[in-house]
Amino acid sequence: GEDVEQSLFLSVREGDSSVINCTYTDSSSTYLYWYKQEPGAGLQLLTYIFSNMDMKQDQRLTVLLNKKDKHLSLRIADTQTGDSAIYFCAERGGFQKLVFGTGTRLLVSP
Amino acid sequence: EAQVTQNPRYLITVTGKKLTVTCSQNMNHEYMSWYRQDPGLGLRQIYYSMNVEVTDKGDVPEGYKVSRKEKRNFPLILESPSPNQTSLYFCASGTSGEFYNEQFFGPGTRLTVL
Numbered sequence: 001g002e003d004v005e006q007s008l009f010l011s012v013r014e015g016d017s018s019v020i021n022c023t024y025t026d027s028s029s030t031y032l033y034w035y036k037q038e039p040g041a042g043l044q045l046l047t048y049i050f051s052n053m054d055m056k057q058d059q060r061l062t063v064l065l066n067k068k069d070k071h072l073s074l075r076i077a078d079t080q081t082g083d084s085a086i087y088f089c090a091e092r093g094g095f096q097k098l099v100f101g102t103g104t105r106l107l108v109s110p
Numbered sequence: 111e112a113q114v115t116q117n118p119r120y121l122i123t124v125t126g127k128k129l130t131v132t133c134s135q136n137m138n139h140e141y142m143s144w145y146r147q148d149p150g151l152g153l154r155q156i157y158y159s160m161n162v163e164v165t166d167k168g169d170v171p172e173g174y175k176v177s178r179k180e181k182r183n184f185p186l187i188l189e190s191p192s193p194n195q196t197s198l199y200f201c202a203s204g205t206s207g208e209f210y211n212e213q214f215f216g217p218g219t220r221l222t223v224l
Contacts, residue, residue: 004152008150035215040217040218041217041218042114042200042215042216042217042218043153043200043202043215044215045212045213048212088152088153096141096158096160096204096213097143097155097158097168098143098153098155098202098213100145100152100153100154101152102150102151102152103152
């Protein structure tokens, strides 16, 4: 079955790197996603990675995928206070369904 | 502006009083979906629709109904709300197909059932 797990909370200082981790169970997932939810707002797609890739970099964001361990991570370089939000990883299930993790609340302190 | 809109944004109601949360998208997307977000549980899919007149159950459909009479609209209906349906609800839309597709989310509807 599909199940996605994340740690619930991460606190970093401004300027540090943040690493948010996620484990998933469905090895047939073709795409894995990172969504960001700012306070009082809906989810917004940050980035995604195709399952045949190990890494994807997009400006300050680096996504690493370890298919053997079914582990996905999101690294945010030079974390800013504006990065404070809840980050969800998600895998694509059947019929375009997104299976979300529990979300990691990132708190960036000055 | 391409967007998904939901109404109302906030709603407080009482047990048993029927309500409808509307969702509309202006991107001509075939796929639409409803999720609920609860602390510690992430987002769980309630219902989805692959196209007009095609709807199907997600992971937590009990107590909810949907309809898809037009491509742009996908209302969520609670015929007899109960307190365990107090939650934050999100509507989303996206393109169909086997390849990568981004889903666009509405701003959310916070529902409290007393």
